[in-house]
Amino acid sequence: xxxxxxxxxxxxxxxxxxxxxxxxxxxxxxxxxxxxxxxxxxxxxxxxxxxxxxxxxxxxxxxxxxxxxxxxxxxxxxxxxxxxxxxxxxxxxxxxxxxxxxxxxxxxxxxxxxxxxxxxxxxxxxxxxxxxxxxxxxxxxxxxxxxxxxxxxxxxxxxxxx
Amino acid sequence: xxxxxxxxxxxxxxxxxxxxxxxxxxxxxxxxxxxxxxxxxxxxxxxxxxxxxxxxxxxxxxxxxxxxxxxxxxxxxxxxxxxxxxxxxxxxxxxxxxxxxxxxxxxxxxxxxxxxxxxxxxxxxxxxxxxxxxxxxxxxxxxxxxxxxxxxxxxxxxxxxx
Numbered sequence: 001x002x003x004x005x006x007x008x009x010x011x012x013x014x015x016x017x018x019x020x021x022x023x024x025x026x027x028x029x030x031x032x033x034x035x036x037x038x039x040x041x042x043x044x045x046x047x048x049x050x051x052x053x054x055x056x057x058x059x060x061x062x063x064x065x066x067x068x069x070x071x072x073x074x075x076x077x078x079x080x081x082x083x084x085x086x087x088x089x090x091x092x093x094x095x096x097x098x099x100x101x102x103x104x105x106x107x108x109x110x111x112x113x114x115x116x117x118x119x120x121x122x123x124x125x126x127x128x129x130x131x132x133x134x135x136x137x138x139x140x141x142x143x144x145x146x147x148x149x150x151x152x153x154x155x156x157x158x159x160x161x162x
Numbered sequence: 163x164x165x166x167x168x169x170x171x172x173x174x175x176x177x178x179x180x181x182x183x184x185x186x187x188x189x190x191x192x193x194x195x196x197x198x199x200x201x202x203x204x205x206x207x208x209x210x211x212x213x214x215x216x217x218x219x220x221x222x223x224x225x226x227x228x229x230x231x232x233x234x235x236x237x238x239x240x241x242x243x244x245x246x247x248x249x250x251x252x253x254x255x256x257x258x259x260x261x262x263x264x265x266x267x268x269x270x271x272x273x274x275x276x277x278x279x280x281x282x283x284x285x286x287x288x289x290x291x292x293x294x295x296x297x298x299x300x301x302x303x304x305x306x307x308x309x310x311x312x313x314x315x316x317x318x319x320x321x322x323x324x
Contacts, residue, residue, distance in 0.1 A: 023215025027208060034200065034207070036170040042196025043177040043189075079252065080287055084294035091295065101303055104291075108282040114253045116170055121261045122273070129322035130274045133314040141306050149302045159296040 033120035040116045066142040069099040073106025073138065077113045088160060097153040098146025105138035203254045210255045214262045232269030242272040243311045246279025250286050270323050275315035282307050 076083055087100050110131060119127045181189035230238045230245070249256045260280070264273045283304065291300045 019216035019219045020212045021215070022218060023212040024208070026214070027211040033170060036174045038200040039174055039193060039196040040170070040177060042194070042199060043174075043181050043192035080290040084290050088294050097299075097302070100295075100299070101306070104303065105282060105307070108287075109278065111281075114257075114281075116173070117253055118257055118277070119170060121257045122264065122277070123261075125322060126264065126270065126273055126277075129270060129318040130277055130314070132321060133274060133318035134278060134310075137310055137314065141303070141310075144306055145302055148306075152298055152302065156296055156298045159298060 030120060034117070037116035037120050040113075063139075063143070065096070065099050066102045066139055066146070069095075069102040069142060070106040070138045073103040073108075074110045074112050076107060076111075083107050091153070091157055091160065096146055097150050097156070098142040101145040102138050102142025105141045109134045109137060206254050207258075210258045214258050217259070217262055218266065226263070227267050230263075230268050230272050232267075232272070234272075238268075238272060239275060239312055239315065242268075242275040242315070243279045243283070246276045246281075246311065247283040247285055249276075249280045249284065256280055269319070271315040271319035274318040275311045278311040278314050283311065 073083075076086065083104070087104055090100055090103065115127065115131075118130075177192070178189065181192050228234060230241050234241070249259070257277075260273060260276050263276070268276075288300055288304070291303075
């Protein structure tokens with residue numbers, strides 16, 4: 001609304017209308033892409049349950065658990081309301097700091113639910129460039145946090161209030 | 163049909179067939195869920211795209227490129243990381259905005275930094291994280307993550323830049 005006002009002030013009704021029409025036009029152009037992206041998201045959500053992920057990631061702090069945490073982070077659907085409670089459950093179940101950091105980082109950087117949307121909006125080149133450049137980040141952050149601050153995990157566990 | 167649409171159709175078809183062959187109703191539920199999510203965020207999408215139509219009209223392209231364009235130097239890279247962390251909202255709002263900024267001529271590195279920083283250093287997300295897991299965990303993850311967007315952006319530029 002504010003932007004529409006600014007456009008009106010600068011160029012009258014013509015510019016105010018042009019902005020809205022231009023925006024809606026790009027939305028229509030994107031419609032088939034968006035439809036695919038949302039169907040992919042819906043299908044994945046139905047094929048993967050949260051218990052499955054928590055079962056995969058019981059205890060352990062070795063490289064296998066960290067890689068598994070990355071895979072789970074990629075696959076788990078949902079926003080912060082969903083994956084932070086899962087991270088919390090993992091910590092309570094005895095997962096190491098590295099595993100939880102890897103899980104959260106993978107969820108942030110390569111969430112399979114967001115990728116189709118990113119692909120649709122930013123295009124293949126940018127999405128692929130970002131994915132390749134961040135390929136090692138989640139496992140690396142997992143290892144680093146485990147090596148540098150792994151002992152903090154008890155403090156973190158004790159500090160959990162929920 | 164654009165390359166992006168085509169390459170999104172393939173995973174859609176694979177998931178479609180997999181869910182269909184399970185014969186347990188996951189196909190119908192998945193499609194319905196995707197459709198309902200799309201309907202749920204449609205008002206948000208329409209608003210986001212209209213906003214973007216205005217941003218495209220009103221934002222002075224040259225000013226933007228001086229601040230955060232390909233030739234803006236280190237200042238532009240740090241600015242991109244800061245902007246990413248401050249961008250509020252989910253992918254439906256932020257990704258269209260970033261795609262517009264990219265179309266307006268901010269470089270590949272800057273775009274990758276924006277997406278990386280928004281998805282893993284978002285201040286809004288940090289609030290959730292502190293609430294659920296505690297400040298210690300957030301402090302560790304943030305400290306390790308802080309240099310990552312810059313490194314990843316420069317890496318993407320080196321690998322995929324023109």
